[in-house]
Amino acid sequence: MAYVIAAPCVDHMDRACLEVCPVDAIATEGGVDRKMFIDPDGCIGCGACEAACPNQAIFESGQLPAQWADFAWTDMAWYRDVAAARSVVDRLVPQVAVR
Amino acid sequence: MTLVGSPPIVKPGLPAVAPRRRPVQGANAALVARERLGADMAIFRFRPDDGPERFVAGQYAAITMVDPSASRPYSMASRPGAPDLDFVISRIGGGALTPRLFALRDGDRVHIGRPRGRFRLDDGDQRDHLLIGTGSGIAPLLSMVAALGSRPAPPRTFVFHGARVREELAGQDMLTLADGGWLSYRPTLSRTPASDAWVGGRGHVGAQLAALIASGELAANRTVAYLCGGSAMVDDCRRRLAAFGLPPGAIRSEGFSTT
Helix, strand or coil: CCECCCCHHHCCCCCHHHHHEEEECCCCCHHHCCCCEEEECCCCCCHHHHHCCCCEEEEEHHHHCCCCHHHHHHHHCCCCCHHHHHHHHHHHCCCCCCC | CCCCCCCCCCCCCCCCCCCCCCCCCCCCEEEEEEEECCCCCEEEEEEEEECCCCCCCCCEEEECCCCCCCCEEEEECCCCCCCCEEEECCCCCCCCCCHHHHHHCCEEEEEEECCCCCCCCCCCCEEEEEEEHHHHHHHHHHHHHHHHCCCCCCCCCEEEEEEHHHCCCCHHHHHHHHHHHHEEEEEECCCCCCCCCCEEEEECCHHHHHHHHCCCCHHHHHEEEEEEEEEHHHHHHHHHHHHHCCHHHHHHECCCECC
């Protein structure tokens, strides 16, 4: 079962998951994306990312808290339509304006 | 996050694009070799149709046969990235799958599911590694040894393998060859007759573990342990390691029942 990166990652990208993923199934575009994304086609479900995440943002898809269920879609979508994925992330966690 | 009372987020349809790589979804595979380990145990070697499967040492996958469909999970015993997948399998009398697996001939086909499981070797962990397995529970530990051995500087590693008789010591050739230097291989037999000229350990692995702890060779704060086998062995070794001072996160296990 693939893992999913949920709301606690948004704007807090630690990247520890990127370092430990043994199959290179996690990606993001630096300076553009607000979170990391797990490729559900590539994830082998080992849980290394979940253990490494200091923000406790990563869950097995079956264990994803209900309020963050849409993040399963954004992770999958990022690998197919990156603009759509970013748009939904922004609506799930609106950006806070900085003055 | 969705606020109470707020409208649901509308997610657009996605284009049907080819995945950026071959999805991890398992593969059909052919039996290419089998090494018998006594009457009721063997190492099965399967070659996936589409090349090496991605997995982490310690994980398992379901082997499935059809007509009638039967499926059971088994740990990979081979090195991640190797062209073939090895499994150590015990024949269960009256079982739905294992008698059929033992009847396979070279070239016969099965399906191997996507890798699963959180019992995994952590890349780059340089603590001393303590690998303890009984019976076919040595399988994921063999994969770990192969993965550790491929590192430029493998950590100091102790492998305890408990089996009933010497024929069931899966992987003993590879482990004996690697013994010395970074790896210490300590097989132990529980049912070999006293008249057997066996020079390895006798009895249960728990006693072997106790002897290693008593020797002072290990430091609790620099050791990680991986346990795989019957639940009684796993529980016993877990208790011994906890008493020695290993924190819970440094004791990783996968237990199984043979019933």
